[in-house]
Amino acid sequence: MLNDFEKLADVYSRSHSLPDKLYSYVPTLLKVVEPSGKTILDLGCGDGFYTVRYAETGAKISIGLDNAKAQLARAITINQRPDVRYIFADVFTDTMPPADVIAAPFLLNYASTQGELQQLIDNMGRSLISGGKVVGIVDMPIRGSAARKYGTETTVLRQPLGDGSELRIDLFDSAHIISIRAFFFTQETIQHAFEQLGFSALTWHNPIVSPIGYELFGAEYWAQYLSNPAVAYFSAEKL
Numbered sequence: 001m002l003n004d005f006e007k008l009a010d011v012y013s014r015s016h017s018l019p020d021k022l023y024s025y026v027p028t029l030l031k032v033v034e035p036s037g038k039t040i041l042d043l044g045c046g047d048g049f050y051t052v053r054y055a056e057t058g059a060k061i062s063i064g065l066d067n068a069k070a071q072l073a074r075a076i077t078i079n080q081r082p083d084v085r086y087i088f089a090d091v092f093t094d095t096m097p098p099a100d101v102i103a104a105p106f107l108l109n110y111a112s113t114q115g116e117l118q119q120l121i122d123n124m125g126r127s128l129i130s131g132g133k134v135v136g137i138v139d140m141p142i143r144g145s146a147a148r149k150y151g152t153e154t155t156v157l158r159q160p161l162g163d164g165s166e167l168r169i170d171l172f173d174s175a176h177i178i179s180i181r182a183f184f185f186t187q188e189t190i191q192h193a194f195e196q197l198g199f200s201a202l203t204w205h206n207p208i209v210s211p212i213g214y215e216l217f218g219a220e221y222w223a224q225y226l227s228n229p230a231v232a233y234f235s236a237e238k239l
């Protein structure tokens with residue numbers, strides 16, 4: 001197993017207050033997902049950090065799926081609402097409920113080969129309605145270096161950086177929180193994998209920062225993050 005979230009669930013929850021996650025991943029995802037009135041699947045939902053936010057911002061129903069029982073136990077305890085559900089499932093292989101939108105923050109980086117990437121996208125395609133979309137965030141260290149001050153530092157463990165290169169993602173608040181492993185895929189490979197399975201061309205989205213993020217830290221603090229993010233946001237429509 002790549003990262004054992006049965007053991008990491010509690011410590012990983014410290015990542016929820018990091019500036020990049022709270023003030024940029026959240027508002028950017030919400031902007032691209034457009035939850036209002038939709039049935040949303042949040043894949044690799046963890047403790048429901050994003051799942052509950054889709055419901056709070058108007059989703060008809062928001063369903064989190066994860067294969068770590070410790071994460072789902074936290075989700076049911078701290079991020080429960082009548083319009084939120086949690087399901088124990090392996091999102092690479094298990095049948096998933098029908099959805100208007102699939103949100104997959106950093107999930108594609110759990111595929112260790114192009115074959116696994118294709119398998120995951122294929123499974124997403126089976127549960128999406130026609131005209132539905134996948135919204136993802138992927139690690140993209142090629143585009144810049146995430147700075148520790150924002151919360152995340154990405155190290156390429158296998159050079160040269162290419163499809164399947166292993167990454168180490170270190171998360172920091174006032175101290176080191178956790179190291180997790182992930183795999184890199186180029187934007188072209190991700191694009192090709194979606195197109196192979198009958199999706200539209202990918203749209204790549206620029207990150208935004210929420211007003212409260214600017215208020216707390218100022219525009220100068222975010223300048224490097226916004227001009228050179230080490231993550232990339234995409235959406236792809238099922239045709």
Ligand SMILES: C[S@@+](CC[C@H](N)C(=O)[O-])C[C@H]1O[C@@H](n2cnc3c(N)ncnc32)[C@H](O)[C@@H]1O
Nearest residue numbers: 005044045046049066067068071089090091092
């Ligand atoms: C880095 S955590 C992110 C959790 C949550 N999205 C967040 O940002 O707080 C990745 C999550 O994906 C889950 N995960 C990894 N592989 C999975 C799989 N094959 N099926 C379902 N969940 C998976 C892990 O258990 C973990 O909770």
